[in-house]
Amino acid sequence: METGQSARTTAAWPWISTAARLGLAAVWLVAGGLKVGDLAASGRAVNAYQLFPYEVAKAIGAAQPFLEIALGLLLLAGLAVRLSAGISAGLLVIFIAGIVSAWARGLQIDCGCFSSGGELGAGQTPQYAWEIARDAGFLMLAGILLCRPRTRYSIDSVLMGEA
């Protein structure tokens, strides 16, 4: 019974990981896709955090949507899942740190996670707690993949001869 249980869990992990992989891929593709149309706005969203000089913020804002889409495609294809998940986790930690710092400094901004962000108008309340919770959820998906990178329907499994 005991071994049966653990065998079932072992068999389930690749499926759980596959769901996490596709979920995280969707997150990156949507996040990048919503920003890629207006790179100048993406730069202004980074600038709104007031952490970098404007020129640096512009460069980050320009590179970020493409980076997010590339990560999304890599995860979707299932190529180097553990590494992609690790980089995802790193990015998410940076994003969360950025939101925490904006919150701590009392800035009135939208995180620009799934939009072009920027400063909020009078009467709008920042949603920092919700934004952090959401990113933490995504971080958990990355965590699952870091621990259990073996997934179904991935290029990794084909290359490793596990298909």
Add this chain to the structure above:
Amino acid sequence: MSSKNTRDRAKAKRIVQEQLARERRRQVTLWTTVGVVAVLVIAGLIGWGVAAGQESNKTANLTTPSVAVDEGTAFAVGTGPVTVDIYEDFMCPHCEEFETSAATTIDQLVTANKVTVRYHPIAILDDASTTEYSTRSAAASAAAAQGGKFAEYHKALFANQPEEGSAGLDNAKLIELGKSVGLTDATFTDAVNDGTYDAWATKATDTAASRGVNGTPTVLVAGKTLASPTAQALTTAVEAAGT
């Protein structure tokens, strides 16, 4: 004896196969890692290149209105000693609210010759309309300024602010509003139709962002940002700066 030999050979073969498989997995991991890093670096560089290309495209044929002040980014109303900078987007509902509630105060301060108001039309809400109304309206206001009617046209634009998510006002409507404030010549009409000042609007927005203006309305009195832009806060700050 011979059966032991067979077993040993099978064992050796298995060990070699396992080693080969391990080696293969190591190679796959190495090359996929290299591939992923290369893909991400290239993606980032593409973004950089695309953004730089878009910027030079959008600011090509830059025509700065000759009447613009403050490095060619703003239009001055009044000649008073205290400088008030107002950054607004004609698409922004909170700017419209500010204009509605503070217009009388601003007019009085200008008439009493207490302030010089520098209006900075910027375009940060192009996403909020389907026709980049932010940029087009800011550009039209520059054309109006060139025709000597900025203050009047600015009021007309806020009085006719389109809904967020709509197509915004079309060029014909922008020209009609110009006519209503006395901009009847072909120069204004052509400037709106040709998008003469579109590049200028993009440039002014970029300059504002480089100054740390990340939202609208942003109101500065004598260089200091009002925490909450209201008519009351404006009056108080002007009084404080004027004494």
